[in-house]
Amino acid sequence: MWRAYGSGEAQVLALRDVSVEFASGEFTAIMGPSGSGKSTLMHCLAGLDTTDRGTVSIGDTSLTGLGDKALTRLRRDKIGFIFQQFNLLPTLTALENITLPASIAGSKADPAWVSRIIDTLDLADRLDHKPTELSGGQQQRVACARALATRPEVVFADEPTGNLDTRSGTEVLKFLRTSVDDFGQTIVMVTHDPNAAAHADRVVFLADGRIVDELTDPTADAVIDKMRGFEKLALDMNADNASGQFTGLNHSGAA
Numbered sequence: 422m423w424r425a426y427g428s429g430e431a432q433v434l435a436l437r438d439v440s441v442e443f444a445s446g447e448f449t450a451i452m453g454p455s456g457s458g459k460s461t462l463m464h465c466l467a468g469l470d471t472t473d474r475g476t477v478s479i480g481d482t483s484l485t486g487l488g489d490k491a492l493t494r495l496r497r498d499k500i501g502f503i504f505q506q507f508n509l510l511p512t513l514t515a516l517e518n519i520t521l522p523a524s525i526a527g528s529k530a531d532p533a534w535v536s537r538i539i540d541t542l543d544l545a546d547r548l549d550h551k552p553t554e555l556s557g558g559q560q561q562r563v564a565c566a567r568a569l570a571t572r573p574e575v576v577f578a579d580e581p582t583g584n585l586d587t588r589s590g591t592e593v594l595k596f597l598r599t600s601v602d603d604f605g606q607t608i609v610m611v612t613h614d615p616n617a618a619a620h621a622d623r624v625v626f627l628a629d630g631r632i633v634d635e636l637t638d639p640t641a642d643a644v645i646d647k648m649r650g651f652e653k654l655a656l657d658m659n660a661d662n663a664s665g666q667f668t669g670l671n672h673s674g675a676a
């Protein structure tokens with residue numbers, strides 16, 4: 422798939438010929454230097470943004486060419502989201518936040534399933550609390566429960582531990598791991614954190630809008646090694662671009 426922002430000289434190619442699959446029941450992390458296209462890729466995969474060229478499918482369902490209404494329905498029925506900022510509704514209790522997507526969809530979340538998730542996340546004694554009465558870690562656990570409550574085909578997590586201390590972050594990552602191992606959930610997570618990526622089954626690395634590498638069964642050290650290589654590559658490319666521009670200026674100056 423391809424995705425560009427802007428046009429002419431200011432055009433940024435955020436995704437260049439990216440082709441990637443995420444296996445069902447697997448936990449994949451997407452990593453890459455800042456500006457490498459991680460958020461763009463996730464937004465295109467989740468139907469929050471559209472590609473310029475190429476197709477996106479979830480299972481047998483193609484997202485490409487769907488109108489806004491159909492995309493909204495598809496996101497509601499097939500996708501769970503976990504955001505860095507939790508994005509809970511402040512006026513609702515934890516339990517109402519968890520069951521909201523199902524009630525918007527006009528169905529009731531399966532009570533046995535919801536209570537199993539709530540128990541796994543150790544939220545049973547927090548269900549009547551509003552988000553402001555919960556710690557950051559508790560709020561993100563509520564957001565995890567909300568994402569899983571409708572049994573989505575895939576959960577997209579955008580920096581889910583970015584706002585949490587190490588301990589709360591680890592709890593969230595362990596839950597994501599459990600949801601893959603015990604519930605067969607499919608998860609795609611964007612992260613900057615090699616320790617977070619090490620909880621995944623697979624890490625896909627983006628640099629400059631392209632998929633440049635991947636690791637299976639990653640360790641944090643192996644992820645750090647790969648990232649160092651891409652950051653050095655990005656620095657070298659910037660240095661090349663800068664010297665190219667300089668030459669260009671000299672030319673126009675001479676003309």
Ligand SMILES: Nc1ncnc2c1ncn2[C@@H]1O[C@H](COP(=O)(O)OP(=O)(O)OP(=O)(O)O)[C@@H](O)[C@H]1O
Nearest residue numbers: 426427433435453454455456457458459460461462
């Ligand atoms: N709405 C937009 N308009 C113009 N350019 C954009 C827009 N969104 C992203 N870009 C550009 O596209 C490229 C990829 O951005 P993207 O946010 O996907 O990267 P990222 O890897 O998620 O970065 P970060 O780790 O800093 O969040 C960047 O060069 C960015 O400046």
